[in-house]
Amino acid sequence: MKTVRATLLSGAIGCALCAPNLLGQDVQVSSEKGVTTLSVMAQKPYVAGQSKTPVLSVVCQLKGKKIVHAIVFSPEGFVNEQEVSSFGNSTSLELEMTIGDHRQSTNWVHQTYQSFTSTKFASFDYVGKTEPERMQLLQALLNVPTVSIAFTPFLTGIPTSSTFDLTGLKTEFEKHPECAMR
Secondary structure, eight states, X not given: OHHHHHHHHHHHHHHHHHHHHHTOSOOEEEEXXXXXXXXXXXXXXXXXXXXXXXXXXXXXXXXXXXXXXXXXXXXXXXXXXXXXXXXXXXXXXXXXXXXXXXXXXXXXXXXXXXXXXXXXXXXXXXXXXXXXXXXXHHXXXXXXXXXXXXXXXXXXXXXXXXXXXXXXXHHHHHTOGGGOOO
């Protein structure tokens, strides 16, 4: 009887220690002035031994009676100038995304291009051609276990891909009424 209890206890401890890994990466939630941001860090830094770990976020806000969503990619560093095109106060780039098993090219934009004069790195908002296209990408992100975004970090010149474990994103998304999709 003692062996059965010991086996059950060690099994329960093992499950408790592994459970967070089964649920995916932690989703960081922040709320400020009616804006809720759900963020997931990439599984690892894109340069070994450094802390430059990209972040993928979903931003939700209730504006009047309408809910607005944005998808934001923060590479936590500058991206290669060849990928970026500037026009006025905005900067855009095209990135290859792998959503589940589907690979697609996506357009991203950064407004008020001040990355080189500020200490904050640029973050880019996904820009679909239409609102339904933006909602389609958001739905895809909520329904796949992983997403990868390919980019070239500035100065390294070496293309890389950051992978995000999104298995906990949908659960967290559904907890916030300001994120509801109607």
